[in-house]
Amino acid sequence: MKKTVSVIGVPMDLGQGRRGVDMGPYAIRYASLKERIERLGLTVNDQGNINVPTAETHDIDNQKLKYLPEVTRVSEDLAAKVADVMADGHFPIILGGDHSIAIGSIAGVAQHVKKLGVIWFDAHGDMNTEDTTPSGNIHGMPLACCIGIGNETLVNIGGYAPKLKPENVVIVGARSIDPEERELIRAHNITCFTMHEIDKLGIAKVMEEAIRIASAGTDGIHLSLDLDSIDPDMAPGVGTPVLGGVTYREGHLAMEMLFQSDKVVSCDLVEVNPILDEQNKTARTAVDLVCSLLGESTM
Incomplete structure (x- = not known):
């Protein structure tokens, strides 16, 4: 684990259908992110926020790719920022915002980690394209973009594609x-552990396999942690909650195993929506989980 953590906020709500997720970076910071990480003996450099346009000041030109020019510009800016902090030898934690930010996050990380694996914690697949999307919201497309499927502009953020195998x-x-x-997902042989597999095999077995697959022949793992992967009882403040998710304790064990693997090189935390939350509960859960990822433990 790097000794310095760089925090980058991306108050993005253009890729999502419900407003409020743009306040996610503020909520996560307010939940004592910096202070908690510093207690682990790590240095925290908060890089501030990437500038994100306000939805009301822009029109939607394509209902299948809502706010495409604006999402593209933010993704390019984020990719450059992430690449810069990694060049300094820092561990980037990117705070969303909706999950479309992962297009820029991964584009930046992959400039330094050429063979990159990804563990995508999410209730959803995020594998839609403009041809399959039921909503036109780009936060349902980032994983597809990163493996080279979908709109050419989004696929080529950072000037190259694909970012992931x-x-x-x-x-x-x-x-x-x-x-x-x-x-x-099936056509591209992407491994997908649904809640069925977690219930049947247990989170420990699932994470052993996930880490093995994501690290096989790679130089590091990016964790993309959508808070809607966690059951709504501990993460109610998300735009698309789905019952029956990962429990609080399962989430911690997953993060602890990722830390013990010594493979994780970067992380994004996305879809925290304070408007839909209960006393900042979801942001506090996000901070708890990322601290386990960074090595916090009981003993």
Whole structure:
């Protein structure tokens, strides 16, 4: 684990249908993110926020790719920022905002970690394209973009594609996948551990396999942690909650195992929506989980 953590906020709500997720970075910071990480003996450099346009000041030109020019610009800015902090030898934690920010996060990380694996903690597949999307919201497309599927502009953020090989991508916690997404996941042989597998095998076995797959032949793992992967009882403040998710304790064990693997090189925390939350509960859960990822333990 790097000794310095760089925090980058991305108050993005253009890729999502419900407003409020743009306040996620503020809520996570307010939940004592910096102070908690510093207690672990790590240095925290808060890089502030990437500038994100306000939805009301822009029109939607394409209902299948809502706010495409604006999401593209933010993704390019974020990719450059992430690449900069990694060049300094820092561990980037990117605070969303909706999950479309992962397009820029991964583009930046992959500039330094050429063979990158990804563990995608999410209730959803995020494997839609403009041809399959039921909503036109880009936060349902980032994983597809990162493996080189979908709109050419989004796929080529950072000037190259693909960023990921499907065989090194693992989805964990899925329980709401669109039919055409399911076909894309199967067609590209992406490993997907649904809640069925977590219930049947246990989170420890699932994470052992996830880490093995994401690290096979790679130089590091990016964790993309959507808070809707966690059951709504501990993470109610998300735009697309789905019952029956990863429990609080399962989430901690998963993060602890990732820390013990010594493979994680970067992380994004997404979809925290304070407007829908209960006393900042979801942001506090996010901070608890990322601290386990960074090595916090009982003993």
